[in-house]
Amino acid sequence: xxxxAITGHRPTRFRFKxxxxxxxxxxxxxxLREQFALLYSKGVRRFYVGGALGVxxxxxxxxxxxxxxxxxxxxxxxxxxxxxxxDACWDDRSRERLAFLxxxxxxxxxxxxxxxxxxxxxxxxxxxxxxxxxxxxxDNSRSIRxxxxxxVHYAEKTAKPIIFIHPDTMAVTTQE
Numbered sequence: 001x002x003x004x005a006i007t008g009h010r011p012t013r014f015r016f017k018x019x020x021x022x023x024x025x026x027x028x029x030x031x032l033r034e035q036f037a038l039l040y041s042k043g044v045r046r047f048y049v050g051g052a053l054g055v056x057x058x059x060x061x062x063x064x065x066x067x068x069x070x071x072x073x074x075x076x077x078x079x080x081x082x083x084x085x086x087d088a089c090w091d092d093r094s095r096e097r098l099a100f101l102x103x104x105x106x107x108x109x110x111x112x113x114x115x116x117x118x119x120x121x122x123x124x125x126x127x128x129x130x131x132x133x134x135x136x137x138x139d140n141s142r143s144i145r146x147x148x149x150x151x152v153h154y155a156e157k158t159a160k161p162i163i164f165i166h167p168d169t170m171a172v173t174t175q176e
Contacts, residue, residue, distance in 0.1 A: 003046040004039050005127035007151040008055025008137030009167055020058075024170075028137065031170045033062050035135055035163060037072075046076040046106075048127040051098055052147075053090065055137045060101040076106035080127050082119040083112040124151040133161040139168070 016022035020029075036047070036059075047063050049056045060079065066072040079102050087095050102108045111126060112119030124147060128134060134155040138148050155162055162175045 002043055003048065003131040004044045004133050004135055005048040005131035005151075005155075006056065006059045006135045007050065007124065007127075007148045008059070008165075009146065009148055010052060010054045013146075014054070014167060027170050028165070028167070029058055029062060031165050031172065032059055032135075032137075033066070035165065035172065036063060036066060036075075039133075039135070039163075040066075040072060040075065044132070045074045046078060046131075048078045048080055048131055049101070050123055050127060051079050051081045051086070051101070053094055055148075057094070057097055057101065059135075060105070061097070064101070064104050077101070077104070078107045078109065078130075079105045080109045080111065080123050082110075082123040083115055084110055086115065120147055121150065125154055127151075128155045128158060128160060131160065133163065135163045135165070137165045137167050139166055 011018045014025070016024045019025060047059070049060045051057075060077055063075055063077045067075045067077070087098050090098075109126070111123045128151060134152065136148060136152050138152055152162060156175070164173045164175065165171075166173075
C-alpha cells in the first residue's frame with residue numbers, strides 16, 4: 001500500500017460545524033493524524049485530498065505538519081481540485097488555507113475546466129483510482145447522499161480497502 005485517498009464531510013455535517021476549537025473537532029483531527037501515522041508505518045507515502053472545506057483541508061494541514069517531523073519527511077500531499085477557483089464563494093480565510101495547501105503540496109491537479117457537477121465526481125474517482133486505499137470520515141451505517149458517500153461507494157465497487165472514521169464517535173473501522 002503506497003497511496004491513500006481521503007474523503008469526508010463538510011463542516012456543516014458535524015455537530016461542531018465550523019468550530020475547530022470544539023473538543024470534538026480536536027478529537028477528529030487527532031484521530032486523522034493517528035490514522036495517517038499508522039498508514040505511513042505501513043508504507044503509505046502519498047495522500048490525495050480533494051481541496052474541499054472540512055476533512056480535506058484539515059487532512060492536508062495535518063499532513064503538511066507531519067512532513068516537518070523527521071520521521072514523516074517522505075509524505076507527499078496531492079491536492080486534486082474539481083475545477084479552477086472551485087473555492088470562489090468561500091470566505092477569505094478558507095480560500096487562504098486552500099491556497100497554502102496548494103503552495104506546499106507535492107502536486108496540484110485540476111480535473112476540469114469549469115464548474116460542473118461531473119467534475120466533482122471525476123475528481124473523487126481520480127483520487128480513488130490513484131490510491132491503494134480510502135480513508136473516509138463517514139458514517140457507513142447510514143445511507144447519506146453526498147459526495148463522500150459516492151466516493152465510498154466507488155471505492156467499494158473498485159474493491160479498495162476503506163478505513164472509516166465515524167464522524168460523531170470517532171470510532172475507526174475497516175472494510176477490506
